[in-house]
Amino acid sequence: MSKTIKNTFPVEGMSCASCANHVEKALNNQEGVIHAAVNFADNSVTIECEADVNKESLRDAVSEAGYTLLIEDEDEEERKGEAYQKKLKNTIWAGVFTLPVFALSMFFMDWKPGEYISFVLSIPVLFVFGKHFFVNAFKQAKHGQVNMDSLVAMSTGIAFLISTFNTFYPQFWMEQGLMSHVYFEAATVIITFISIGDLLEERAKSKTSASLKKLIGLQPKEVQVERWGEVQTISIDKVAVHDVVLVKPGDKIPVDGEIISGDSYVDESMITGEPVAEFKQKDDQVFTGSINQNGSFKMKAAKVGKDTFLAQVIERVKEAQGSKAPVQKLADKIASVFVPTVFGIALLTFGAWMLWGGEDKVFHATMNAIAVMVIACPCALGLATPTAIMVGMGKGAENNILIKNAESLELAHKVNAIIIDKTGTVTEGKPVVTDILWSKDAKTEVLNPILLEIEEKSEHPLAHAIVQRLKDEGIKSSDELKSFDTLKGKGVKAKDEEGVEYFIGSIALMKELAIPLPQHQLDEAENWQGEAKTLVAFANKAGVLALIGIRDEIKEGAKSVLDDLKASGIDIYMMSGDSQATTAVVAKELGLTHFKGGVLPQDKAALAKDLQTQGKTVAMIGDGINDTEALAQADVSIAMGQGSDVAIDVAQITLIGSDLKLLNKAFAISHLTVKGIRQNLFWAFIYNLIGIPIAAGVLYPINGFLLDPMLAGAAMAFSSISVVLNSLRIKGQKI
Known part of the structure; x- marks a missing residue:
């Protein structure tokens, strides 16, 4: 069998689903073409064919069908931008010329010169700004096909021809004792209205490519690598497997790989959707597009270019939109x-x-x-x-509620399965302190300011939640610390001017330091863990001074919204990158039976695809980059307004302000x-x-x-x- 290749080419001239079918049919009938699939959302076609197939023959086949296959390399974004601007200009001018025609027909219908004026104004609306309707209708007719363009061309063409005849030869009817009327406004109004609809659809399509562009933008253009004993700054596409890459605080991680020295907290919300950064150290895996927060480290590149996690996400989003x-x-x-x-x-x-x-x-x-x-x-x-x-x-x-295209508005009423992200969608998407349990003899008026000062100096992702809670209670920093140290991946320790040492960290850190923990505190810790709360202990060497419970709270009204959806016969599936235990607790509180934790972006998209194969109409509701694959795959995609730009761009509907009550x-x-x-x-x-x-x-x-x-x-x-x-x-x- 000869070698096969797969290429994606832009297609111009498609105005509806049947156009996409015609292009596919024309290409699939060509010798050497194994499979051609049109992505109508992106105005492109992916062709898998034998390596020796002539591209010009493919272009000619599509041209014969009435469309244009662009096989030459060119700036696709620039081409799409020019096409959108042209459509925008045509729509605006069609409206400008239609308005006086409509006014003349409504208020000056018996004024004979008005008919001649309407005739003149209608010509550019139909045959300049609306020319593509007639061109596409003619292309369809050549192949014995009709579509919406045929309908528009027929209705406006007949109205214009009869009106023109009645304007210049009214005596034909008068001789029969009949009145002569014109319908120029009918022809121009429908061209303008349909053009506005097409423009809105084109704008929605342009958002599709914009979202992919933003995903690609998550990868830095230049990186620093160690080669032959010196640090070099090179282009991202020059990075090779096994290169040693330097990552500084605030940098986006450029390739997939493994940390070989150093440590840091890394924001992997694009993968997991979870707002809390993960502590990464030697031998830990890191992925393209995630963000290094505060430390520096060296990593060995394992996957580069199209093999990286981010590149695969981008590819799967493209495939989902086209499939x-x-x-x-x-x-x-x-x-x-x-x-x-x-x-x-x-x-x-x-x-x-x-x-x-x-x-x-x-x-x-x-x-x-x-x-x-x-x-x-x-x-x-x-x-x-x-x-x-x-x-x-x-x-x-x-x-x-921002609705971007007609398709989502028409399909939403058919939805009978919803995949919903947990963090940031049904929960607030940020950790907050829910409980502080002080020991019986703790002097909170002294300890609260010390706790605040320590957490203000801490780089731990949960520290901000504690700082916010204390400041909300009016606590002010003590300014009494003599020293402060980070216990990498475990917590922090500090010493005040009197030499008293304080520690903040997990229960595991307390046990490691042999700090006693009374039974009532252990019991409370167990209860909080059952409520999916993260535990932070504040202690000195004598014992644990306070237990702090931190959790991502469920949004107000979320349960009632989901209850209403279930009552209407919709199945709800909650997916989360968070742990299965935490996800299960939230699902129980929301009354959900279908849920899964620890999932990757492709798992959400796979669930959407599986439900679709079962004949369900699927909606996906999410807010993060990790949701984009599933948003692209779903029949109806809904983003929370405070979510990532990429998710909002991919989604067809956006709930402004992230109010889940807007879903119903x-x-x-x-x-x-x-x-x-x-x-x-x-x-x-x-x-x-x-x-x-x-x-x-x-x-x-x-x-x-x-x-x-x-x-x-x-x-x-x-x-x-x-x-x-x-x-x-x-x-x-x-x-």
Whole structure:
């Protein structure tokens, strides 16, 4: 078997899920291509093929399908930025030209010069700023396909052509005793509305690549290595396995490896999600992207480049975003049947009248065929989804819920499984002192200031929580310490001016120092550990002066929110990088039966994928870099507003302020929006179901009634107005 290669290329011109399917089909039919998978979210395609496959042939195949495969190396970020700016400019100008056309149709409908003005203003809206709708529709038609672009092109094209005819040849209708009307506003408004929807979607896609860029930014560009007895500063891509790398306080760890000398506290929250830094010393493993806090150390590089933990996270995020099957828009499905059906009925109407229409058969055939096209002109269908989505997004913003794309808003109401991160999502995400148990004879007025001064000097991650608690109680530092030393990885010791030694550390440190611990303190320590609290002891050589309990507290109202979700039939799975014991305690307090501790980022994503294979619609709720893989994999991704920038960028929905109570509101808004879309589609079609047969002339043999194309146009306009008004109802409903 010949050697195979895998490459990812940008694709231009895709506007919907069916476009992605066409590109995949075109490539998979090429000789030598093993598999092609389109990432619609990223406008790219990953092609696995034999090494000798000609790239130009792949480009030509995609071009033949109506799209552009970019096989030349270029700045992808710059290309995407230019494409977004172009779309933004087109949308703004479409709106600028549409506004006067709409005003003329509403307030000056009988002013004849207004029709000519509307005609002139409509041309750039349709054929300059909205040109891509017609180009894409033509590409689809060449291959016998129709989609949402076909629908937009048909509705706006028919409205424009009939309006143009009525503007310049009104006598055609007047000679028949009929009024002449124009519908330029229908054509321009739908182009503008659909363009706004496309722009919002493009903006959401651009966030996808921005999140990956931020993940890549977690790796430093330059590092210091020891080579041939001297320290050199080299580019990150020049680091080799077995290089000795120097890591200073505050540095991001550049590669995966093992500490060979020195020690420090390392923030690994990007891996575990836990806010407390880990003490690392000789022989301990460290990973790319984690942050060295206060010590210096040397490490031996074990994995570099694409083999590092961070690089694998980035790759898995890309794969997860691309592996999600794009949601096939309902309008695309409808368009594939509706558009050819309407054309067929119009042709059938014309033919029937030409055969059996009598003396005025040409006039009646023309008028009735036009009436069918006008009343079926699916402007309302084009407005049904974007108007409801825009109102739904606005309602979300009013309630501190940032909804980035239509897909998440449409899918959220289907969610029946939620994966939720523990730290920072259901808990506050920072350790706080919950209890201080002083010994019976402790003089707290003297000892509290000493405890504060020692912890202010400490580098231990939990020291800040104790300092904050004491300062909140109004304690002031003693300023009496004579010496201070760090017991690496164990705690600290200090001596006051009178020579009394104090120690702060774990129960294990107390036992190591042979400091006595009374039974009542041991009993309390056991109780606190059962409540997932971290224990810190403050002692002198005579005994333990105080036990301090520290814990990441559960957010207020979290249990009631999760209870409501469970009551609605949603399964909840809590995952955490924290220990299984701690996770189990929090799960018990929240009433959760599905939980797991000690998990890695890929474990959360794997659970999401597993639930999806079971047919579940999965939502992921998280706040950290360690959640990005699962956020990308989930059908609906929700980030807490105070979480990491990367998580917020990857997520489709952000709860501003990290209030978990907003979760139920987000699902409620989705329910309302989807209900509004369905109602809109009903209003969009009810006129067609009733009006098309009447427009075709089915009543003529019975009572001689023929539908005036102008009345058909009025029905079309009323259906559009119904859709817009129904969408606006969402804004006023309570959630």
